[in-house]
Amino acid sequence: MKNISILLVLVLLFSSCDDLFEPALENNRGLEAMYNEPTYAQGILANGYLLLPYSSAPNSDVATDDAVTNDNANDYLAMATGSWTANSNPMSQWQARRNAIQYLNLFLANVDQVVWSKDEVINTMYYDRLKGEALGLRALQMYHLLLTHGGWTQDGRLLGVPVLTEPENAASDFNLPRNTFQESVDQIMADAEDAIELLPLDYGDIANAQVPQKYQALGVTNAGDYNRVNGNHMRGRITARIVEAVRAQVALLSASPAYSAGTEVTWEDAANHAATVLDRIGGVSGLAENGGTWYVKEEVDNLASGATPAEIIWRGDVGQSITLEADNFPPSLFGLGRVNPTQNLVDAFPMVNGYPISDPASGFDPANPYADRDPRLSKYIVLNESVQGPNNSVIVTGTYGTNNDALNRESGRSTRTGYYLRKLLRKDCNPNPEFNTEQKHYNARIRYTEIFLAYAEAANEAWGPTGTGGNAYSAYDVIKAIRERAGIGIDNDDEYLDMVNGDKDAMRQLIRNERRLELCFENHRFWDLRRWKVANLNETARGLQIEKPGSTLIYTPINVEARDYKDYMYHGPIPYGEVQKWTNLEQNAGW
Template sequence: MKNLIKLTALVLLVTACDDVLSPATENIRGLDAMYKEPGYAQGILANAYILLPYSASPTTDVATDDAVSNNIDNAFLRMASGSWSANDDPTSQWQGRKNAIQYLNLFLANADQVAWSNDKTIRMLFNDRLKGEAYGLRALQMYHLLVAHGGWTQDGQLLGVPIVNEPETPTSNFNKPRNTFQECIDQILSDAEQALELLPLDYKKFSQSDIPERYKSIEGITATQYERVNGEHMRGRISGRIVEAIRAQAALLAASPAYRAGTNITWAAAANYAAQVLNRIGGVSGLASNGGTWYTKDSGIEQLASGQTPSEILWRSDVAQSLDLERDNYPPSLFGNGRVNPSQNLVDAFPMANGYPITHASSGYNLNSPYNNRDPRLAKYIVVNESQQGPGTDVIVTGTYGTNNDAINREKGFSTRTGYYLRKLLRSDVNPNPAFNTTQKHYTARIRYTEIFLAYAEAANEAWGPTGTGPNSYAAYDVIRAIRQRAGITGGDAYLESVKNDQEQMRQLIRNERRLELCFENHRFRDIRRWQVGISQLNETARGVEISKSGNTLNYAPVNVETRNYQPHMYHGPIPYGEINKWSLLQQNAGW
């Protein structure tokens, strides 16, 4: 009887569903659906925004001389300690950037056929702007591919990645050789130029006189029409101003010591690309007064309208309520995990308040009170022993005499390993205490004007010397003076004045200012490699300090915390091992 019931049920099931043994029709729409559905078309472009290569956390800094992580499973800790390989590469951008470029190529190949509007003029304006976004985003994605994977091969070629400007299909030839680094730079510059022709400089309110020249010849086009497509409601998308900054970043990379022998980008060109961005804000006079603390409550973050940027920020992510950074990096007593521990190396890089390096005879540095009279940025960016952090008046004791897990090496995986905790990027009004879980507004600064100022200073110093201006109205010296004045350097900055006629000393000062201003923003790892510093500097041991107490006297003992194990070929990252195995025409960078 049981077998009869089973058989009957099976017969009914098979006969009732005549396609039960055939695959069901999948709910996958073809690309041609985008032609009549602009929302679908924009969704393809949106994927390239979703795949933007920016991080809110200081991930790569712990692989440099600036910091360590107290998480022994951290991928960058392992990398810096000797495990970096072509099949274990936490810096890889290969898949994410190539995925984004595929979406962008799909969009560009089909955008002209999309019915963006029934109005002919509006349709043209939408098509132009969105294609401009795609070109700009493709330049950005290629730039980050070059940062991670461009390099010299065993036979002495400086190569980039395969350039792909058409959407790939299952029948495409994927076995392509890498283009030269120069060809990839040329592609970035070409995409940037096309983007600049199509994009507004900024998304804003427009008057009739603001309409770009290329549209003024079109009879009847109005500011209202142009603003409908390019108005303030589009803020946050890539704009002409942002594309100019990406072009400046790419030019600086190409002109840098690790690449310049294989490109035709000069220091002068890199400086002028940066100057084009800076001149739009008045040059050195446009340096934001609170730009060094753009992430704090008093920076204006609370008042930002949708897509609006403060004067320091050229491009940012959306603002979001969170406490993730604070939970990760506050000391244990404040319910944090203390993840990123600034190094003594970085602490020592901050000068005195008078501008002199702590090693200089005129600095006034005192080994027995090492945090007194220092550059104010030190206290703003790093939690030192017996300083305050968090929403209350909590004093953080990192010395060995501390009574809780804030003390150095007190509890593995939570306590600091260096004697310091992170302050930069964190808001003091966040409270990760589970009883409160107080969140506050945060955003990722994708590109800051200070970065472009420092790019200009670096390139201008190399091109024209510390006080040379080239075709511009300001020199590297002027930029560094303004940045250090903003930081709070006092006494007329006698040290800067003493080096302003020495290109090598100015080079070292510019590099140090870049280190301080951009610390914990994922620049240091790429900077020290594109500068091709000596291998001993690349492998500089991350140091800390153990502070003990005898009566009322504090004793400071330097300690080695973490050794680095980089090899000479690691100035350039690898092509992923799996890609080399799949495609015979892909050449690996030397040493990998």
């Protein structure tokens, strides 16, 4: 993808050189120039990648019950505490997604006229792949547009977004109404199906005997020709496997409580779409052993160019960086301590025996709250007196601490909750200006664990905890495997999971909690709370004050941040300026 960006810049630079030799009427090139210049054409497609909606930072988590920020100027803090409006919306995807879709529509309208290769068969392979990429990217971009802006109107209709499949120009009618939510889903699914048909499952060099049958039928017998189009050097672009995962995300959203009354997508549909993705890795047996810590040194440093770990369906580029650590390490490690996990989230981690800490059988001790807890707790969150950083420095968040790591010690840098972020960060980074040590990072766009949890959620709703609907595994099987990987219930065969095994409602709560833990700080929680339409969206963010008057630690829960979401905010707004401009563009209820 870096190469695509460079090519796009070079094309634009060279296209501006005419004026060096003689005056030009305009310094813009027409789209027809792409027909004989594949690089120029791919530059248009590249915008579908450059405008991808993924973030490597846990931005939206600070607007949920999982975290707060110590940055008083943070837009998500303002949003969560009562300042979310249709013209002040940090969640908005309207402009970026529509921009991406416009570029993709331009490409799709012209892709069949581009000469990709003088060889007819190779030209066909290029055409298939590049058209498939554009369709897959359009499905993905439209999904995120729908996720953010789809919602119910004042008169009780579930609307999606305007479905645009042709490029807009000066003569276009821009005053378009929104399509229904179902029509939007239908278009996404249609694009996804077409993309899956055109794209390879994965990119990679193959042998002669592995050339796909459809290209063998056209006369391709030399794998070198196929590899030229779909070989290792293409890894990182969208594939059929990735589009299948996006399709599963769309189905899960559509079947969820906040949308289901206005769609035709069922929980069974959502489970089966997720199963399509999971069956390709052998179902539950394919759950990656180290999937919960895909961001650590051992998983990143030796990653081959374009390759993905077993946990990752799609990732961003690997790059040297220290941004996450500089933003989120405690002050004593030259960090800003920006994302502070809440006590709400800490309490969601069960005991190592699998029981919630609220269950008398858990053995939880409020006077020793971190003992015998789910191992993921200490992997994802910096607890009081745990270590962090390149020198394993002890971090004291209690009020008895002697530096700015302590609770509320310094505005804008110290923790507000008694916790700091550990997940996503590499301890071998060093933000100290004397060293400024960067390490490799990448953004996990879609993880297999996310799709496993989507299957568990949908399968439980469709067929109950142990039903399979004809698939090879149940919601119970998935959750057991995920908890075993985390180190939960190893000594007692996860008694708690077996207790809820016959109760769909209890299993639902457990699945949602596992999703919360496994995907924390990856920008899923906000969207999950909305699609479930649960009260947690307005739950007060809590922390823990830890004092040490003598030799004993005293733990006191504290309220940190009251949230101010209204009921209508389970669905986001159409931007205020767009509704003002276009009379046919109807706003969601409440905004």
